Amino acid sequence: MTLFRILALVLATTFMNTVLADNYSITQIQDNLYRYSSGTHHAVFVVTDGGIVLTDPISFEGASWLKQELKKRFKQPVRYVIYSHSHHDHVYGGQVFDEPGVTFISHEWARDDLLATRANTKIPNLVFNDELTLHLGNTQIDLRYHGPNNGKGNISINFPQHRVLHVVDWVVLGRMPYKNLPGYDIRGTINSTRDVLAMDFDLLVGGHAEMGNKDDIRAYLRYLEQLYKAVLEGMRAGKSLETLQQEIRFDDYSHLAMYEEWLPLNIEGVYNDLSNQSYLLLRPELPVND
Numbered sequence: 123m124t125l126f127r128i129l130a131l132v133l134a135t136t137f138m139n140t141v142l143a144d145n146y147s148i149t150q151i152q153d154n155l156y157r158y159s160s161g162t163h164h165a166v167f168v169v170t171d172g173g174i175v176l177t178d179p180i181s182f183e184g185a186s187w188l189k190q191e192l193k194k195r196f197k198q199p200v201r202y203v204i205y206s207h208s209h210h211d212h213v214y215g216g217q218v219f220d221e222p223g224v225t226f227i228s229h230e231w232a233r234d235d236l237l238a239t240r241a242n243t244k245i246p247n248l249v250f251n252d253e254l255t256l257h258l259g260n261t262q263i264d265l266r267y268h269g270p271n272n273g274k275g276n277i278s279i280n281f282p283q284h285r286v287l288h289v290v291d292w293v294v295l296g297r298m299p300y301k302n303l304p305g306y307d308i309r310g311t312i313n314s315t316r317d318v319l320a321m322d323f324d325l326l327v328g329g330h331a332e333m334g335n336k337d338d339i340r341a342y343l344r345y346l347e348q349l350y351k352a353v354l355e356g357m358r359a360g361k362s363l364e365t366l367q368q369e370i371r372f373d374d375y376s377h378l379a380m381y382e383e384w385l386p387l388n389i390e391g392v393y394n395d396l397s398n399q400s401y402l403l404l405r406p407e408l409p410v411n412d
């Protein structure tokens with residue numbers, strides 16, 4: 123290899139490392155609890171005397187970066203990996219942590235979905251139905267299923283000693299819900315969000331966007347409730363999707379990231395959900411679309 127080629131290779135590798143490191147980060151949330159970010163996706167991990175408990179690996183590349191960082195920063199092995207739900211953009215990369223002594227946990231329907239669709243990640247080997255409590259070192263982690271909301275088997279991950287709750291995709295703070303709400307059960311999302319508001323915690327760490335408190339979650343819930351009601355009432359009055367997209371505004375929420383861009387898509391998402399799940403366009407007693 124010529125000197126030039128070696129130099130070019132070193133430069134390329136340095137550049138790649140910089141790009142990769144820029145895309146990934148670790149933020150301390152509180153004490154031994156951290157947030158791991160890969161692009162616009164977030165997960166959390168807790169470092170205990172008994173080892174590390176990690177939630178979503180997010181991607182193969184992200185998980186590979188995280189594994190190195192954990193090794194560098196902490197003297198503990200990863201013991202548990204908890205998948206928030208079944209979607210690949212959160213749970214791919216699990217195989218990076220697949221070593222003897224590591225247990226992969228998910229809701230049983232998340233496992234079913236990953237298995238049935240032959241997902242390219244480690245398939246969980248410990249599943250639960252309603253609730254599961256994990257104790258490692260002096261840290262307690264409570265996993266809970268709240269019914270359908272986004273994806274299959276989507277759970278909340280609670281750190282009661284830290285008063286921190288981690289929820290992926292069905293509570294989004296500081297940003298509009300994602301585009302036309304793919305994979306969302308809207309009423310289920312509303313119900314699950316009401317459910318977590320009854321839980322005892324101070325800080326919510328989402329799988330996307332900002333961290334926030336219960337007031338932020340209440341504002342998010344109000345947005346979803348108003349969106350759902352406006353689209354439902356409009357459809358019941360026989361209005362078309364295009365009309366609803368022109369008429370419906372929630373300018374109290376215009377400070378949210380992607381408000382202008384995604385409001386028409388959010389309306390479309392609820393419209394499709396009510397059409398597909400509730401057959402609203404087929405109801406014999408309702409007026410035909412305008």
Ligand SMILES: [Zn+2]
Nearest residue numbers: 211291329330
């Ligand atoms: Zn997501």
